[in-house]
Amino acid sequence: MDALLLARWQFAITTVYHFFFVPLTLGLSVLIAIMETKYVRSGDETYRKMTRFWGKLFLINFALGVVTGIVQEFQFGMNWSEYSRFMGDIFGAPLAIEALLAFYIESTFLGVWIFGWDRLSPKVHATVAWLVAIGANLSALWILVANSFMQKPTGYVLRHGRAEMADFWALLGNGHVWVQWPHVFTASIATAAFFVAGISAYHLMRRSPEIEVFRRSFRWAVVYGLIGTAAVILVGHTQAQYMTRIQPMKMAAAEALWNTEDPAAMSIFTIGNEHERKDVFAIRIPGLLSFLAHNRFSGAVEGINNLQDDYVQRYGPGDYVPPVAISYWTFRIMVGAGFLMLALLLLSLRAVMKEKTLDSPRLLKYMLWAIALPYLANTTGWIFTEIARQPWIVFGLLKTKDAVSPNVSAAEVGFSLVAFTLVYGILMAVDIYLLKHFATAGVPEQAPTAAPAEAG
Amino acid sequence: MDLNTLWFILITVLFVGFFFLEGFDYGVGILLPFLGRNDTERRVIINTIGPVWDGNEVWMITAGGASFAAFPAFYATLFSGFYLALVLLLLALIVRGVAFEFRSKIDSPRWRGRWDWIIFVGSLVPALLWGVAICNLLHGVPIDADMTYVGSFFTLLNPYALAGGLAAVALFTLHGAVFLALKTDGDLRHRARAIAAKLWLPATGLVFLLALLTALMTDVLARLGYDPGVVPATAVLALLFVRYFIKKEREGWAFILTGVSVAFTTITIFMGLFPRLIVSSLDPAWSLTIHNASSSPYTLKVMTIVALTLVPFVLAYQAWSYWVFRKRLTVESHLEY
Numbered sequence: 204m205d206a207l208l209l210a211r212w213q214f215a216i217t218t219v220y221h222f223f224f225v226p227l228t229l230g231l232s233v234l235i236a237i238m239e240t241k242y243v244r245s246g247d248e249t250y251r252k253m254t255r256f257w258g259k260l261f262l263i264n265f266a267l268g269v270v271t272g273i274v275q276e277f278q279f280g281m282n283w284s285e286y287s288r289f290m291g292d293i294f295g296a297p298l299a300i301e302a303l304l305a306f307y308i309e310s311t312f313l314g315v316w317i318f319g320w321d322r323l324s325p326k327v328h329a330t331v332a333w334l335v336a337i338g339a340n341l342s343a344l345w346i347l348v349a350n351s352f353m354q355k356p357t358g359y360v361l362r363h364g365r366a367e368m369a370d371f372w373a374l375l376g377n378g379h380v381w382v383q384w385p386h387v388f389t390a391s392i393a394t395a396a397f398f399v400a401g402i403s404a405y406h407l408m409r410r411s412p413e414i415e416v417f418r419r420s421f422r423w424a425v426v427y428g429l430i431g432t433a434a435v436i437l438v439g440h441t442q443a444q445y446m447t448r449i450q451p452m453k454m455a456a457a458e459a460l461w462n463t464e465d466p467a468a469m470s471i472f473t474i475g476n477e478h479e480r481k482d483v484f485a486i487r488i489p490g491l492l493s494f495l496a497h498n499r500f501s502g503a504v505e506g507i508n509n510l511q512d513d514y515v516q517r518y519g520p521g522d523y524v525p526p527v528a529i530s531y532w533t534f535r536i537m538v539g540a541g542f543l544m545l546a547l548l549l550l551s552l553r554a555v556m557k558e559k560t561l562d563s564p565r566l567l568k569y570m571l572w573a574i575a576l577p578y579l580a581n582t583t584g585w586i587f588t589e590i591a592r593q594p595w596i597v598f599g600l601l602k603t604k605d606a607v608s609p610n611v612s613a614a615e616v617g618f619s620l621v622a623f624t625l626v627y628g629i630l631m632a633v634d635i636y637l638l639k640h641f642a643t644a645g646v647p648e649q650a651p652t653a654a655p656a657e658a659g
Numbered sequence: 660m661d662l663n664t665l666w667f668i669l670i671t672v673l674f675v676g677f678f679f680l681e682g683f684d685y686g687v688g689i690l691l692p693f694l695g696r697n698d699t700e701r702r703v704i705i706n707t708i709g710p711v712w713d714g715n716e717v718w719m720i721t722a723g724g725a726s727f728a729a730f731p732a733f734y735a736t737l738f739s740g741f742y743l744a745l746v747l748l749l750l751a752l753i754v755r756g757v758a759f760e761f762r763s764k765i766d767s768p769r770w771r772g773r774w775d776w777i778i779f780v781g782s783l784v785p786a787l788l789w790g791v792a793i794c795n796l797l798h799g800v801p802i803d804a805d806m807t808y809v810g811s812f813f814t815l816l817n818p819y820a821l822a823g824g825l826a827a828v829a830l831f832t833l834h835g836a837v838f839l840a841l842k843t844d845g846d847l848r849h850r851a852r853a854i855a856a857k858l859w860l861p862a863t864g865l866v867f868l869l870a871l872l873t874a875l876m877t878d879v880l881a882r883l884g885y886d887p888g889v890v891p892a893t894a895v896l897a898l899l900f901v902r903y904f905i906k907k908e909r910e911g912w913a914f915i916l917t918g919v920s921v922a923f924t925t926i927t928i929f930m931g932l933f934p935r936l937i938v939s940s941l942d943p944a945w946s947l948t949i950h951n952a953s954s955s956p957y958t959l960k961v962m963t964i965v966a967l968t969l970v971p972f973v974l975a976y977q978a979w980s981y982w983v984f985r986k987r988l989t990v991e992s993h994l995e996y
Contacts, residue, residue, distance in 0.1 A: 266760035270753040276723055280738025281745055291731020292954045296962055299724035302717060303969045311714035315980050318710040321993060322983050367955040608739035610807050619746040626750055630757055637764050
């Protein structure tokens with residue numbers, strides 16, 4: 204294998220791994236801040252126990268998100284030096300702002316939050332929880348500002364053989380940022396909700412001690428999850444319509460739409476021949492894709508073959524078709540998981556409202572297993588969005604094959620790929636072991652620290 | 660002063676902040692298995708940096724991000740060129756960061772002992788590698804006309820850079836020992852001070868050796884002149900007084916002085932570099948400088964506004980976090996796990 208392919212594998216593995224932990228951090232930080240605020244306002248001990256219990260799991264998850272994030276920042280230079288040279292004038296700025304504005308807040312206040320229970324007043328401690336949540340979500344915003352440029356370059360000029368920033372506000376005002384960040388934010392809320400709901404369901408099934416903590420957590424998670432999941436579906440729809448305009452090839456690949464159609468049919472299930480770019484077997488609903496793209500049952504949706512011809516004229520000879528099968532299936536798994544999540548939450552809501560949660564062992568069991576769903580959707584979503592942009596690393600400006608470091612050998616990338624994968628694999632096992640250990644252990648009968656009300 | 664120069668100064672400041680703060684974190688990590696005699700003592704040692712190490716590490720991440728934003732070609736050349744060294748650095752930082760969080764989660768001596776040694780290695784390796792890396796910038800590495808590093812991993816392990824790595828390890832460990840003496844009380848404090856007293860000679864010796872080798876093996880004398888000036892002199896003189904304050908049991912002053920030494924040693928190296936970012940050993944004309952490696956004037960302007968607005972806030976709330984945890988820790992303290 205050549206260095207390019209290995210570098211791509213390394214980026215894929217380290218990024219998917221990193222993003223395994225990030226959404227829970229983003230969503231759970233907000234939920235914990237709400238729990239702690241509720242505790243400070245009401246003085247109700249149950250809220251304090253909730254904050255402590257979910258806080259512990261939050262920290263185990265957070266640790267891996269942070270350390271794998273360092274790799275993300277470094278490997279643009281390590282493996283993609285030509286990308287960094289070409290894009291640094293634009294891409295470096297949001298990355299540096301992410302560190303200056305978000306990482307400092309997140310890391311500094313997280314340290315204070317963990318160790319400050321008996322050193323700060325409850326009010327200040329809850330404020331610190333909010334600062335952690337704000338810092339975490341601000342960092343997501345800035346890294347997505349950077350990623351959005353790769354999806355839709357804006358506010359730049361080509362000068363001195365590179366892309367240079369011409370308008371900082373255009374970078375921040377990029378329409379792509381404002382569909383992508385809400386999508387990630389709401390997906391994170393849904394992820395945290397399913398995490399909390401699933402573990403609570405486990406304890407409800409077992410009638411664990413401190414059952415009120417889990418009853419309330421489950422109720423909260425269902426509401427929080429419904430908000431997140433409904434929003435992620437709506438935002439996702441808006442995002443897909445936006446992508447149909449700015450990256451039609453990505454959406455054509457997502458739908459395995461080989462040729463431009465008007466009205467366009469929506470594929471329910473396609474087995475395609477990627478090499479000859481045609482269907483082998485397909486079930487399609489007429490007009491539905493036009494409706495999804497344009498809100499009416501007519502209107503052209505561009506197909507892969509037509510776009511390929513367009514791009515050859517615009518960008519010169521070359522293959523501009525991303526891997527269609529991966530794009531098609533990752534997109535479907537993501538969307539399918541999202542709707543399944545919505546259905547499960549509606550069932551849970553009914554149980555919660557009828558106060559029959561404890562009498563629905565089957566639903567609780569489903570909710571425990573459903574923890575996997577948002578993770579599946581998060582992972583396939585990112586694989587889709589990055590794979591279906593290929594062959595571009597920066598859409599229309601730079602191809603992935605021209606972005607790799609010329610002086611890093613296949614042996615070197617091979618070594619780092621194996622080393623990262625091994626260490627990440629071991630740490631994943633330890634992390635899941637610890638999460639399981641503390642999640643199933645439940646709430647300790649005697650709280651380990653003095654109540655914050657006694658601290659000064 | 661042009662913005663390129665300002666950004667060179669800002670990146671120097673970020674590295675100074677990084678080495679000053681993570682310097683004692685690394686030192687504490689290196690001393691952990693040796694100074695902590697039982698589990699409670701080790702927990703006290705970890706908790707002296709527990710609330711702050713993650714925020715301290717952001718100084719390194721910001722130094723990397725700021726290099727990317729202000730001098731993208733420097734970031735690209737350095738990170739692709741020093742590839743294997745950075746892989747080792749990242750692996751060390753990954754296991755170290757996780758170890759702080761995971762160590763106390765399971766109540767088993769074997770589990771905890773293993774993570775303690777991971778903290779040791781995860782602190783030693785970055786200290787060594789950063790010393791090696793920074794000294795190589797000044798020493799010069801093979802960089803061709805296209806700003807591409809054409810050496811290997813072993814090119815980085817030249818005597819000068821290795822001396823820099825060892826000096827960094829020794830100085831950070833001393834810095835960490837003094838920090839521990841400052842932040843703990845009772846028996847642990849006495850032993851931390853005793854270790855600091857023992858570390859003082861090797862650390863001072865290695866910093867002097869580095870200063871000597873810098874004069875002999877780099878071009879700083881030709882560039883800065885034979886009169887070293889205030890900055891390098893402060894770096895070494897501060898260290899001479901550390902021993903006095905350790906003996907006098909004045910840990911606060913000793914810590915300030917090891918900090919000054921870390922800071923001024925860093926500044927000295929960056930002064931020797933200026934206006935270059937990495938010296939090319941093949942042809943001085945191929946060195947990366949604050950001009951040929953920089954971002955556009957517009958990006959530098961945007962980043963200047965952002966940095967000068969945000970850095971004061973960062974300094975303020977990080978200072979506040981140290982204020983919150985100002986009390987000395989003992990084995991009797993309530994320890995957050």
